[in-house]
Amino acid sequence: MKITRLETIPICVPLKAGFAIRSGRGGAHTVSPxxxxxxxTDDGIVGLGEASCTPRWSGEDHVTxxxxIRTYLEPLLVGENPIEVxxxxxxxxxxxAGNHFTKAAVEMxxxxxxxxxxxxxVYELLGGKVREFVPTKWSVSGVEPEPAAAIARWAVAQGFKAMKVKVGTEPDADVARVRAVREAIGPDIKLGVDANGGWAMDVAVKIIERLGKFGICFVEQPLSPEDGVxxxxxxKAILVPVIADESVYTLQDAMMLARLGAADVFAIYVGKAGGIGPARQIAEFAQSAGIKCTVGSNLELGVGSAAMVHLAxxxxxxxxxxxxxxxxxxxxxxxxxVRQPLPIAPGAARPKLAPGLGVELDEEKVERYRVK
Ligand SMILES: [Mg+2]
Incomplete structure (x- = not known):
């Protein structure tokens, strides 16, 4: 089997009203390109990939x-055997250099x-399941306390047993939002916060202390991504476990953070790492270094989400x-x-029992959401 050509399709799918994510990264995630x-391939098999186009994260978009892919990856791949992943x-x-989300779309x-x-x-090619399902958590946008509490209540009613709240906007607003969410969900739901790099060091120490009374079990990316030191x-100054997200794209990033003692957990993405294989390398390293890993998200659609489930x-x-x-x-x-929804339930994601990623494109919908 040989690769014959690579095709790219820019699409934009609307987010549900009220589901836009506002975070410490600045701006709001209201449209999703x-x-x-x-x-x-020459024997008729077609492989699917999906790149999240979030320039604020990775500097990548539809056009780049x-x-x-057309200029550099297609010439490297045409004529090659695709199973030599x-x-x-x-x-x-x-x-x-860089552009990991683009590379990840091709790798998946x-x-x-x-x-x-x-x-x-795909999970069987990776060695088979190590868990029956992947536990998942909800993400509450960095909105006013009342709508944040309403979203959190909705998520619990759906069946989520864990969630995180976006913070990193403004200290008093962050505290008010986390308080409102904790009061809405009660003491038994696991709760963390994600600042998306929105705090300065001095602000972070104080605000994490203030958030302590709401029983938060992690603080994700409190400081700017470049600031591992x-x-x-x-x-070292706080008791809550630290998740590094925007700070960890590559295995080298993970090794540096481990050596600095900067993280308890890495948030790994298929997209950030540049594919399922590179993401697994980070997870394997983390395991040997005594660091936990979770899978983070840029709100992927069906193809990208399928790749994440197979990985996890x-x-x-x-x-x-x-x-x-x-x-x-x-x-x-x-x-x-995708033609059929993935078995991604609130709190539990499962892969399709089908060859490959297990997803098929709905051509009519691809045309409907194609960016012209
Ligand atoms: Mg994050």
Whole structure:
């Protein structure tokens, strides 16, 4: 089997009213552009990938992703055997710097082909399930206390047993929001906060102390992503476990944070890491370094969410039972571009029992949401 061509499709699917995510990263996540990737082969198998286009995170969008794939990745991949996923990923990792979400979309499409060719779900190619389902948590937007509490109540009613609240906006507003959510959900729901790098060091120490009385079990990305040194200082100054998210894209980032003692948990994404394989490398390293891992999210659609579930269900270093994962993207959208919804229930995500990633595009919907 040989790769014949790579196709990219820019799409934009509307978020449900009231589900836009406001965070310490600035701005609001109100529209969700994605770049879909189809890898075509000479025996008719087509692999699917999805890149989240979130320029505030990664500097990537529809246009950059399509350009890089057409200019650099397609020439490297055409004529190659797609089931040699590790070798091909290694080759294209160095074709251009960074742009991990774009590379991840292509890498997951290779896994999709490899699974379809073998007649096995991707998680079986990764060594099989290490858990029956992936525990997940809800994410409450950084809105006013009353709407935040309403979202949290909704999530509990849906069946979520864990959630995080976006903070990093303004200290008093952050405290009021977390208080309102804790009062709404009661003492038994696991609760953490995610600042998306929105606090300065001095603010972070004080506010985390103020949040202590609401029983928070983690603080995610309290400081700016580049600031691993202060993240290590902060971690030593507080008792709440620290999750590094925007600080960890690569295995090298993970190694640096581990050496600094800057994190208790890494939030790993298929997109940030540049694919399922590179994400697994980080999880394996973390396991050996005594650091927990969870799977974070840019609110992926069906294809990206499927890749996350296959990763999380088959990777022992992802300690989803300790820190539930954010595989919740499909809940945020009016619609999805896959033919059948994934078995992603509130609090528990499962992969499809089908070859490859187990998802098929709904062509009519792809056309409806295509960015023209
Ligand atoms: Mg995060």
């Amino acid at each position: 994605f770049l879909l990737v189809r890898i075509h 992703g399509a350009h890089l 590790a070798r091909l990923t290694q080759n294209f990792r160095l074709a251009f 499409a290779l896994w999709d082909i490899a699974g379809q060719a073998a007649g096995k779900p 202060h993240l290590a200082d902060l971690r 269900i088959a990777t022992p270093g992802i300690t989803a039972e300790k820190i539930p994962c954010d595989i919740i993207g499909p809940f945020f959208y009016e619609d999805d571009i």
